[in-house]
Amino acid sequence: MDKNTKRTPAALKILDAASQLFYWKGIHSIGVETIASEAGVTKKTLYDRFGSKDQLIVAYLEERDRQWKKHLDNYLDRIPDDKPLQKILSIFDALEKWLETNSQRGCAFVNALAELPEASHPGRKVIFEEKRWLKQLFATFLRHLEFDQADEIAEKLLMLHEGITVTYSMNLSTNGIASAKETVQLILNANQ
Amino acid sequence: MDKNTKRTPAALKILDAASQLFYWKGIHSIGVETIASEAGVTKKTLYDRFGSKDQLIVAYLEERDRQWKKHLDNYLDRIPDDKPLQKILSIFDALEKWLETNSQRGCAFVNALAELPEASHPGRKVIFEEKRWLKQLFATFLRHLEFDQADEIAEKLLMLHEGITVTYSMNLSTNGIASAKETVQLILNANQ
DNA sequence: TTAAAAATAAACCGATCGGTATATTCAATG
DNA sequence: CATTGAATATACCGATCGGTTTATTTTTAA
Missing domain, CATH: 1.10.10.60 (Homeodomain-like)
Known part of the structure; x- marks a missing residue:
């Protein structure tokens, strides 16, 4: 911005x-x-x-990151800070809307990573950082919920997040992302 | 073959x-x-x-499909047909080994799809068919287990499968795929 | 108002792209 | 032994790639 x-x-x-x-x-x-x-x-x-084209690619990824985080904030801001469980769920609501409106061709970062194999390409840093950030966001809310092993559970939620995106882009998630949200609930209930 | x-x-x-x-x-x-x-x-x-290059791309995807299915069969064949639950779990064991040895750069099909945006490209059929096949494999075992809503649960398992692959390739699954297997168990227990 | 920054226009660069042509040699099989 | 399919070697094609150059005009701020 x-x-x-x-x-x-x-x-x-x-x-x-x-x-x-x-x-x-x-x-x-x-x-x-x-x-x-x-x-x-x-x-x-x-x-x-x-x-250069490479720098334009980096700008594209950074911009995509900015837009996704802005979109996500619209959802998170509606949830009070003392409701971390609902914060987590709202991330998946945000994802659902994001997939419908901006991501019919899958995750821009995953797709870009497929095309940027060189370890030195600066775009890769943006991609890795984006995913790491999201994992940490999950972990933060889980810690507020006083979960043991917040990091491990954050990992599971991130897996789901990525899995939804892939299957959605291949028209393999027939119930929208309702299936995924059920699994989120399952994970949260099991570890509490 | x-x-x-x-x-x-x-x-x-x-x-x-x-x-x-x-x-x-x-x-x-x-x-x-x-x-x-x-x-x-x-x-x-x-x-x-x-x-042509396009036909070579198709051959590459078909060959990758063949190799993954052959690898998977090595795991499935060890489980007797009257143990469909273990069959499902062995799919994830096969995936774990597959990721370690053949997929450090993520799912070849997901990556290829990112580079093949044209709806008419014959490679896309191979990709979609591969994922649809796997989903049906899950569903078949779930039906043997007499799960209601086998298709819906298959969808969840496929999501996990794809999610693991993505996070693994980004070095975000710190515990290998142990986290994922726990979630698989959770899903199966919840719906039985 | 004036100087600097931003944008246009258009030609140009070497390198590489996917794909073809022709002519020759090698290996297998009937 | 002869025929045929497979492979080599090499030159070539037009198109496009990412990127540069020079000169001119427009926009923006001090």
Whole structure:
């Protein structure tokens, strides 16, 4: 957000176009030429603002991260801080809505990781950090609930989170994510 | 396998090289030139045997499917047919070993789907069919166990299966897949 | 108002992409 | 032994890749 206010109008259009194209068509199948023309902008402008395709990829991932966290906050903020159980459940509600509106092609981070095998690519840091962050968010709420082994349970919840996303994108979750939420309840009940 | 016995030696070398390169480097970042040279073979031979890169991609996915099912059978065959519960659990044991030895970079099918956005690409059929098959395998064993709603529970198990794979590839499953197996037990106990 | 930053326009670069052509050699089988 | 399928070697194709260059115009702030 701080980062976005300092972006020029053309940079915003580029990031917008790149986000859609990268997500829906894949990172490597889309060329900078396509992104520039889709954004109604010159390739020169793209390179002046972002430096390289790799840096644009990083910006795309960071922006996706920002949007997901903003979306998630809309859900978390409605739950009072003394209801950590409901906070956890609301993460899955947020995910459900997110999948319906922004993620018909699966998790942008998982997909991007598939296309970024080089250990040194800076985009990978963004991806790993995003998942680690979510796991820690689960763990924090679990600790408030005074669960033993908060980290272990957080791991299970994260697994579910990722599993839903994959199956949803393959049209294998026939009941929306209701199945997943039942399993969440099961895990929480079992360890309390 | 029937398909593999009729493959020429060069075709086998090509498929072998392509499988490794596609899985570890991604489908679009690897060119046919690289595959041919890695296989110690001419590009002409590659095109004589596989026709196009897209058809080679399909062959790669079919071969991966064959190998996973063969690996899985090694586990399932050890369990007698009148123990469907243990059959289900052995699927997750098979997955654990599979992840350790063949899947450090996540699920080949999920990754490939990320790179094949076009609805008409024949590789997508292979991918969807693989997941649908696994879900049905779960459902079959659950029906033998006389579970109500075998399909719904199969869905939950598939979610776990996919979730493990994702978190494993991101080094987020600190206890191997022990956490996942606990959740499997939880699901099975809850619905019996 | 004026100077700097941002954006346009368009040509250009070497490298690589997937795929083809032609001509030659090798290996197996009837 | 002859035929045929498989493989090699190599040059080539147009298209596209990510990225650069130069020159000009527009926008924005001090």
